[in-house]
Amino acid sequence: MPSTPSASAGTAPSGTATHCPYCALQCAQTLTPVAGGGADGAPVLTVEGRDFPTNQGGLCRKGWTSAEVLTAPDRLTAPQLRGADGELREVSWDAALDHVATHLREQRERRGSDAVAVFGGGGLTNEKAYALGKFTRVVLGSRLIDYNGRFCMSAAATASNRSLGLDRGLPFPLPDLAGADCVLLLGSNLAATMPPFVQHLEGVRSRGGLVVTDPRGSATAALTAEGAGVHLAPVPGTDLVVLLALLHVVLAEDLVDHEYLAARTTGLEALRASAAAWWPERAEAVCGVPARRLRQVARMLADASPSRGGRGAYVLTGRGVEQSTQGTATVTAAIDLALLLGLVGRRGSGYGPLTGQGNGQGGREHGLKADQLPGYRKITDPEDRAHVAAVWGVDPESLPGPGVPAVELLGMLGRPVGPSALIVCGANPVVSAPDVSRVRERLAALDLLVVMDTVPSETALLADVLLPVTQWAEEEGTMTNLEGRVIRRRRAREAPGGARSELWILRELAARLGVPTGFPAEASAVFDELARASAGGRADYSGLSHERLDREGSMHWPVPGPDHPGTPHALLDGFPTADGRARLLPVTHEDPADPLRADAPLHLVTGRLLEQYQSGAQTRRVPSLLAARPAAFAQMHPLLADLLGIEDGEEVLLRTRSGELRVPAEVTEEIRPDTVFMPFHYPGEGSANLLTGSATDPLSGMPGFKVTALEVLPAPRPVPVPDVVTVQQRSIV
Ligand SMILES: Nc1nc2c(c(=O)[nH]1)N[C@H]1C(S)=C(S)[C@@H](COP(=O)(O)OP(=O)(O)OC[C@H]3O[C@@H](n4cnc5c(=O)[nH]c(N)nc54)[C@H](O)[C@@H]3O)O[C@H]1N2
Ligand SMILES: Nc1nc2c(c(=O)[nH]1)N[C@H]1C(S)=C(S)[C@@H](COP(=O)(O)OP(=O)(O)OC[C@H]3O[C@@H](n4cnc5c(=O)[nH]c(N)nc54)[C@H](O)[C@@H]3O)O[C@H]1N2
Ligand code: SF4
């Protein structure tokens, strides 16, 4: 069934019906022009929440203020080129594009097609993502493309593909959660990161069934208070042990769904062997969660599951457990648990990861990920290559092979065997990639850095060529939200000055590089081609068009034909694996890549604040959000603060293998005493990613953002220099 047409009608009674620019919840909004808006940075549009299944009219603070980013005082409105004196200067579009094309051609002639790399973003529309992937493979002929979604969804995607044969975020619509008796939320702080989501948890809270794992007493953990559920606060990086204990209890107490396992899965015996050694008392010694709590949660989930007469249960994962060097293994264990209880591919129960970026899902489906072609096709599969090559009108042999994951790609830049030119589109890796000192070093070693952005982000400021682009309320397109629901993004105003869509920029560059056709600048035309390229693929959009989405409302993929109603519930009829069964896979807990040491005895975890988004490039430009959360800080427990002799607000020095920085302490009881939390939204001295390391999960390439060994010291108080000088001068006199 498609969603109700009214949910995404083309125009609301007044204003333009679209969706928020930020996270994967993609809350529905109505934008209305403000008479006389835009002067001195005043909003040009008012924002109202609009009824839609995911947000039911609600928005968070970022959504309410989103129109202010459009008129940021330093909004980019003309291309800029770095001159011989090192300064960026405004130039004409022709001059900027000619410069880029000449230099890209030169690098490729000198060093081969992998001389140019591309780094995309999960905030780009499906159309922009598709065009950027096609441009990289067809025009540049480079295999080196990846995107910031690698930092976000790669562990969940890898695990879901291995176990279930499908990576669609949630394979069910969000409102389904309301009916569950138990929801296990592993490492997600959705009350801060997707506030309107909380309404979908009211049902389960009213039945006392919400379970949250987080080493902090986060806003989401607080939702379990007063009988609404259970908060488990494991040692950072040990959720896999929590899950192994839950698997152990479910198996040992025979709480599994035998009928489901026999009909729909393989691999039970190997899984049983891997969970056998993790009885709750042993797990407690590693993860710090009391054994009785582990037993309680395993039984809550089992009692909620359909085979035992419950209303239903869900297992959901967030970045807290995925951004680890054992991220894929942890998600695999979460899926194993859901499978043992017979929850996956069944109405009213399920497993899913909570996608982060607005179009993190669509970005990889349509070509931003190193190993994927549009329609979630594999770049290594001959049939997949042939299909996409035919749509692109090129020889399949001419398509490059798979590239490398983002962290590896960033590490190769400017090296003798690595790319010498990079195009960044929709990402700010100077703030958000792990070990940013190294990233800066690599960017500086490039011959050419081209950045397309709407504002002078920290990465944009390092560019040799800076191209101003249209965003969100200035463009037509589609996004694919956390439930695999394809929605329409609509233009509500003209872009300022010389800002242009990436679709136009890529067309102009392609023409200058000898490919005059195949890059339409109209989003609906790009979508139609994307739909054809995806036909028969896993993420099949072939039954969709802008026109159909406008007429019928949003739809969940796959939509394999113009009469197909979409697929709100995936996996009901079987798993898209070779034998149609889901795979129970054994898992092994390993110590983190950066274990605690005598000189680094604490856990650094990083994450988000409600008022800031990602690298902050957008939200730090909204005055009210900046005022609410102006700078970085280190959250720590009073016990740790006392040990350091620190008061709330005093500076501390944080040091890891990668680097060090000074920030004020925020002292709170809502965190484990062995753990320090830092938000990653800030640049420069306050950048949490000065401290994170570049080790990655071997299966997915996901960095270990959430687990770094840390030393904390009271920051040495600055010596009062001027006084000393005065005293010396006096004594000289
Ligand atoms: N306000 C805001 N909202 C956002 C974003 C934003 O930047 N700001 N970004 C969007 C994006 S792209 C994403 S990916 C999502 C992310 O959404 P979330 O996954 O909810 O966000 P995080 O804050 O990264 O991590 C969630 C929690 O994981 C906890 N955590 C850290 N280490 C561990 C651990 O070892 N185990 C467990 N169980 N928990 C741990 C942290 O304490 C934190 O509270 O948010 C989206 N929404
Ligand atoms: N320590 C630590 N680091 C992390 C994380 C963590 O939890 N801890 N989380 C990671 C996660 S989950 C994510 S998703 C990444 C996010 O990593 P980033 O790449 O930093 O994400 P954003 O800040 O959203 O950057 C998007 C950029 O695109 C620009 N932009 C907006 N719209 C458009 C458009 O239409 N076109 C173009 N060309 N540009 C546009 C914005 O202005 C902004 O500069 O960070 C990761 N980094
Ligand atoms: S929850 Fe996400 S999509 Fe909704 S208003 Fe906030 S940032 Fe926008």
Ligand SMILES: [Mo]
């Ligand atoms: Mo993310």
